[in-house]
Amino acid sequence: MSMRSGQVAERAGVNVETLRYYERRGLIAVPARSTGGHRAYSEDTVALLRVIKSAQRLGFTLDEVAELLAAGSRRHPTPDLRTRAVAKLKEIEQRMADLATIRASLQQLVDSRCDSLTGCTCADCPIPYVDLARMGGAGTGSVQA
Numbered sequence: 001m002s003m004r005s006g007q008v009a010e011r012a013g014v015n016v017e018t019l020r021y022y023e024r025r026g027l028i029a030v031p032a033r034s035t036g037g038h039r040a041y042s043e044d045t046v047a048l049l050r051v052i053k054s055a056q057r058l059g060f061t062l063d064e065v066a067e068l069l070a071a072g073s074r075r076h077p078t079p080d081l082r083t084r085a086v087a088k089l090k091e092i093e094q095r096m097a098d099l100a101t102i103r104a105s106l107q108q109l110v111d112s113r114c115d116s117l118t119g120c121t122c123a124d125c126p127i128p129y130v131d132l133a134r135m136g137g138a139g140t141g142s143v144q145a
Contacts, residue, residue: 002032002040012049019049027052027066059088 009016022028028048031039055065064084071080112122 002034002042003046005039005041008041008045008049011046013053014049022049022052025062025066027062027069058085059092060084064088 003011005016005019009019012019019028023030028045031041031045034040052062052065052069055068056062060068068081068084112124114122114125
């Protein structure tokens, strides 16, 4: 059963421009054409698009997805997915730690009722730039030590 672009895009949960972009990137094969000149996709394309979108939701970039797809299509696939998943997990854990630090800093900012980056009137301002601005003048670019 062959499907046209709009049908494939709808079934895979992407838009037609995404479908064409993935073709240009080589993530999906350029489809055959019908006698009327329309792209004719197979059901396999829908499955592949779902795999690509799932990998992206896991944090893999399109370049990484392309590499994983290429590795999986070799005659003797390598166990590259697990290695990359472990590395991606470490990357995500680091980002989560960074976000936790940012969250704590923002919460401290909210709790202290800061009202300005350069002229804050709160008693215990958590923004380190306030003191620097007071020393060198806000917006001058010159900070005295």
